[in-house]
Amino acid sequence: xxxxxxxxxxxxxxxxxxxxxxxxxVLGIFTxxxxxxxxxxxxxxxxxxxxxxADNRDAAAEGHGHEAxxxxxxxxxxxxxxxxxxxxxALGAIFFLxxxxxxxxxxxxxxxKIPLAMATTIIFFLVGLCIVFALFNHDxxxxxxxxxYAKGTATFDEVLNIKSDFLNMKTFWAFTIVISIxxxxxxxxxxxxxxxxxxxxxxQLFSSSRVISAVSIVVISFLINTFATWLWSMSIQPHWYSTxxxxxTMAGACVTTLSIIILFIHYLKAKGYLPQVNDNxxxxxxxxxxxxxxxxxxxxFAQYMLIWYANIPEETEYFRLRRDFDNYGVxxxxxxxxxxxxxxxxxxxxxxxxxxxxxxxxxxxxxxGQYAAFFLMNCPPLxxxxxxxxxxxxxxxxxxxxxxxxxxxxxxKVKDLTSSTHPYVKESYNHHI
Amino acid sequence: xxxTKKYLVGIFDDDDVLxxxxxxxxxxxxxxxxxxxxxxxxxxxxxxxxxSTRLHTAGFFFAATGFTVALSMITFINMFNYxxxxxxxxxxxxxxxxxxxxxxxxxxxxxxxxxxxxxLCKLWPGKTPKIIDERTTDHLFALTFELDGSKDASYINTVxxxxxxxxxxxxxxxxx
Numbered sequence: 001x002x003x004x005x006x007x008x009x010x011x012x013x014x015x016x017x018x019x020x021x022x023x024x025x026v027l028g029i030f031t032x033x034x035x036x037x038x039x040x041x042x043x044x045x046x047x048x049x050x051x052x053x054a055d056n057r058d059a060a061a062e063g064h065g066h067e068a069x070x071x072x073x074x075x076x077x078x079x080x081x082x083x084x085x086x087x088x089x090a091l092g093a094i095f096f097l098x099x100x101x102x103x104x105x106x107x108x109x110x111x112x113k114i115p116l117a118m119a120t121t122i123i124f125f126l127v128g129l130c131i132v133f134a135l136f137n138h139d140x141x142x143x144x145x146x147x148x149y150a151k152g153t154a155t156f157d158e159v160l161n162i163k164s165d166f167l168n169m170k171t172f173w174a175f176t177i178v179i180s181i182x183x184x185x186x187x188x189x190x191x192x193x194x195x196x197x198x199x200x201x202x203x204q205l206f207s208s209s210r211v212i213s214a215v216s217i218v219v220i221s222f223l224i225n226t227f228a229t230w231l232w233s234m235s236i237q238p239h240w241y242s243t244x245x246x247x248x249t250m251a252g253a254c255v256t257t258l259s260i261i262i263l264f265i266h267y268l269k270a271k272g273y274l275p276q277v278n279d280n281x282x283x284x285x286x287x288x289x290x291x292x293x294x295x296x297x298x299x300x301f302a303q304y305m306l307i308w309y310a311n312i313p314e315e316t317e318y319f320r321l322r323r324d325f326d327n328y329g330v331x332x333x334x335x336x337x338x339x340x341x342x343x344x345x346x347x348x349x350x351x352x353x354x355x356x357x358x359x360x361x362x363x364x365x366x367x368x369g370q371y372a373a374f375f376l377m378n379c380p381p382l383x384x385x386x387x388x389x390x391x392x393x394x395x396x397x398x399x400x401x402x403x404x405x406x407x408x409x410x411x412x413k414v415k416d417l418t419s420s421t422h423p424y425v426k427e428s429y430n431h432h433i
Numbered sequence: 434x435x436x437t438k439k440y441l442v443g444i445f446d447d448d449d450v451l452x453x454x455x456x457x458x459x460x461x462x463x464x465x466x467x468x469x470x471x472x473x474x475x476x477x478x479x480x481x482x483x484x485s486t487r488l489h490t491a492g493f494f495f496a497a498t499g500f501t502v503a504l505s506m507i508t509f510i511n512m513f514n515y516x517x518x519x520x521x522x523x524x525x526x527x528x529x530x531x532x533x534x535x536x537x538x539x540x541x542x543x544x545x546x547x548x549x550x551x552x553l554c555k556l557w558p559g560k561t562p563k564i565i566d567e568r569t570t571d572h573l574f575a576l577t578f579e580l581d582g583s584k585d586a587s588y589i590n591t592v593x594x595x596x597x598x599x600x601x602x603x604x605x606x607x608x609x
Contacts, residue, residue, distance in 0.1 A: 305528050311520050432476070 002420060004273060006412040014401045014408075021397025028390030032071045069383045074391055076136045077382040078375075082395040083128040084232060085256075085374045086403050088249065090122035091224060092257030094186055095250075098216035101209055106427030107284050110277050110418045114264045115257070116194055117410040119187050121403055126180045129232065133176065140382070143167050143238040159239055167235055175227045182223060186216050198416035206423055225250050237381040240318045244303035249377065251296040255339070256370040258289045259363035264407070266360055273417055279354040280431045286353035286362075290343060293366060297340035300373075321380045328380055331372050331388055338369025371396055437608050440466070441578040441589055442565055443596035444603040448474045451574045454599035455480045458576075463592055466579040469569040488553070492546045499541025503534040563609045573602075580606065 093115035100108045137144045147155040149164060160167070193209045229246045262285050268274050307315040322328045343362050352358045375388055411417070419425055445451040452474065458465060465481055468474075478485075507530045511517070516524050551557055569575045578584075578592055593604045 301531065305531070308528050 002417050003415060004268070004408070004411045004417050006408050007271075010408065011405075014405050017397050017404075018401040021394045021401060023394070024390045024397065025394030028392075028394055029071055029075070031390065032074055032387075069385075069387065073139060073382050074387050076132065076139045077379045077387070078391045078395050080129070080132050080136075080140055081375050081378040081392070082399040083125050083132060084378060085371060085396075086399050087122060087125040087129060087228075088253035088374070089256050089260060089403070090119055090125060091183070091220065091228075092250075092253040093118035093261075094122070094183075094190065094216060095220055095254060096257055096261070097190055098213040098220065101213040102217060104424075106424040107281060107431040109422045109425045109428040110274060111261065111265055111281060111285075112419060113194070113411065113414045113417055114261050114268075114407075116190060117407045117414065118257070118260065118264075118403075120191060120410045121406040122183050122187055124402065124406060125399075126183060130176060130180065133172075133232075137169075137172075141235055141238070142381070143235060144169060163238065167231075167238060172231050172235075175231055179224050179228055182219050186212070186219065190216075194419070195415065197422055198414070198419065199421075201421045201423065203423075233378050236378055237318060237321075240315060242303050242307070242315070242318070244299050244306065245377075248296065248299040248303055249374075251292055251299055252339070252370045252373050255289055255292040255296055256367055258285055258292065259366045259370075261285055262289065262359050262363045266356055268417075276418065276429050280433050281428075282356075282359060283350070283353045283433055284431070286347055286359050289359075289362065289366065290347040290353070293339055293343045293347075296370075296373075297336065297344075300336065300339075321384060322376050327384060327386050328376060328388070332376060335369050335372040335376060338365050339373060342369075439580040439606060439608045440565065441580055441592055442603075442605055442607050443576045443578075443593075443599075443601040444566060444568070445574040445576070445600060446572070446602050447600070448574060450600040451576070452477065452480055454576065454596070454601070457599055458592075458595055461595060463578065463595070466577045469565055469575040469577070471569060471571055471573070474574075488546060488549060491549050492542045495545030496538045496542035498545075499537040499539070500534055502541070503537030504530060507533060565607065565609060576601075 096108075096115045097112060097119065099105075100112065132140070142148075143160050143163070145155075147153065148157040148160050150156055151161075189212045190209075193205060193212060197205050197209065226246050229249045230241075233249065234241060234245050262282065265274065265277060265282065265285070269277060304319065307319065322332050342365050346358060346362055347353055371392075372388065375392060379387060443454070445454065448470065451468070451470070455465060455468065455477065459480070459482060468477060468481055470477065508525060511526075512524050518524075519526070519529075522529075556562070564570070565577055566573065566575050576596070580589065589606070596604050
């Protein structure tokens, strides 16, 4: 019983979730009103006719600023956000593999096929993101409009003109392609090495798994994580930037990845797999979940406070768009409660970290909270007056079920679910804390 | 010192032997007062059946105290005692207080837990420590059984026999 079998009842559940997602999406499309009141439209029109550069900033901060967000904008923004969210979860899975292997980790050996399977889904989400970027880059990214760079015209934007040395389509696609290729290479390398370790474990393979981990850490931190967040997410609001943004994204991704790993462990254990995985392994994953949710809160708060404290008015645009209670205030503060307050107080004790129900509850809370946090990073510039609703939940379920389906499909291809031939597996069997 | 206690001491020279001895002796129904080892032996506290420490609960309350003190003090100073306008920000700028509140929370819990730990271990400056056997600080392991008034000679005999059977290299009585 060391190979996972993707049974039909699980498939049926995933299809049901997918169906509910489609239903919510369709409902959301028909009930979409852009969160817009007619009052706001009038205000917006007057703003549009003002030609000062200051207004240009304002319009840019609110997306394109020319019209009320349409269903199309909402769909594009939400799809991009959901794809980006799951792309980052898969990236977090690669990071988990790399970080635990480079640290001579022993405890995770039995469960490391779960992040390995999760990591392989990154290819699907990268393709999805590239399609969105190719087809809808003008809808997503304000800075792609040529008219912003025509000197002497009313639409000329000096700030973006300065930034255009970096923020242009050539750089964008160059980095997108490099990131996609390096993600695919890392996944393939990890998959091949661990598959070979299952069938024919050698010392040389073991050390090469550590070399891949070391390279992956560098590639993830200096290439993928930085440039993916800058170009794919932060540039949606191109006038604003923050050095904490990348940290915050990666922390959010890691804590979501760990939550999903916990859910997969509980699922597999309920199905009778992973016989030697016990409370101690759950405790370790939950400990990381607890720690990284605190780290997420730290970066989230630091990003906010640095701008608040340093009196940089042009940087407050980001929070004016997200914190005010007439647009995303509830979501903004709610995501903090979901991502920090609830996990912090619930997962604090040792017994909570070892309990099945409590870890499942916290994992679900964190996944929802991080989805909201990712939505707040990506969507408010395009949907300035609110828009987190049925479309977002529908797309979360749709891409979530695709993610789970692909993960379990790849997990079924793994020959040795518990890596029972890995040199450190004994350490994992005897793990005791 | 008037508050000395009498102990039956069993000395071991191997941690595996010690672990088995602890398990067997407890199974036989004798209460072990404490074990002394030159290094932490994994799982020994569970084998001895020691209660887990409540130090972290104390730590939580120290932290809560620090949190309250810092927040209320900054609030008092910035709102009532000496209100100052910093770039038009509100007097009660909670965000700016969070780092200091956090530091206070950590400081209070750290100092509070250190002091409680010393108190619980009965350690303080100038205190002469009670050492059962000096060799336990170097290479030997000791199990102790407190001998109060209710323990008669037959108890001492059986436990001594048991200790020797389990591999103790020395068994003796000591008053510290």
